[in-house]
Amino acid sequence: GAVVSQHPSWVICKSGTSVKIECRSLDFQATTMFWYRQFPKQSLMLMATSNEGSKATYEQGVEKDKFLINHASLTLSTLTVTSAHPEDSSFYICSATSYRTGYTFGSGTRLTVV
């Protein structure tokens, strides 16, 4: 089956630093990747949609300059949280899609900003 690897699983960083989260489709090429944010005991909120080689499309209310998304290849997308603050602490999940595999989710990244 389709596998999406998300790394790291958890990260703790100091306030003001930047953190990069990687999302890789291991056995298929993803036409589109989605990034979600999930607060404790809440649903997944779509942050942005990215296609390989083009700029990401951000949902309303999501700061483009804070959450930088790069989709450099058909198998890799990265989310960089810049100048992180405690309010950015959350669970971030990526999803990679293709016609063959449908939507496949990564295992998520728990970000804690101290």
Added chain:
Amino acid sequence: AQSVTQPDIHITVSEGASLELRCNYSYGATPYLFWYVQSPGQGLQLLLKYFSGDTLVQGIKGFEAEFKRSQSSFNLRKPSVHWSDAAEYFCAVGGGTGTASKLTFGTGTRLQVTL
């Protein structure tokens, strides 16, 4: 705009009992519907999906769901719940699969199973 409503925030059932999780959706065209399960601190695992055809869909782990267009519903069922089914369940709606169509998730239903 597409939306999903899961009316039940928390459900508790006894092991061996039947289960039904409710999901209502709003979508302007033919919906693509999904049920996912999430264990604490984990990503989402697809239980089943509906695109077209038979309105009763079979999934993994003994789950099934029925698409009812007239009621805009896609309820998830399981005849006999196991303790390992305790998790968070999300219903989602989208415009397609393998495309740029985004999924919209419901708020989730937390299932607790008592022994």
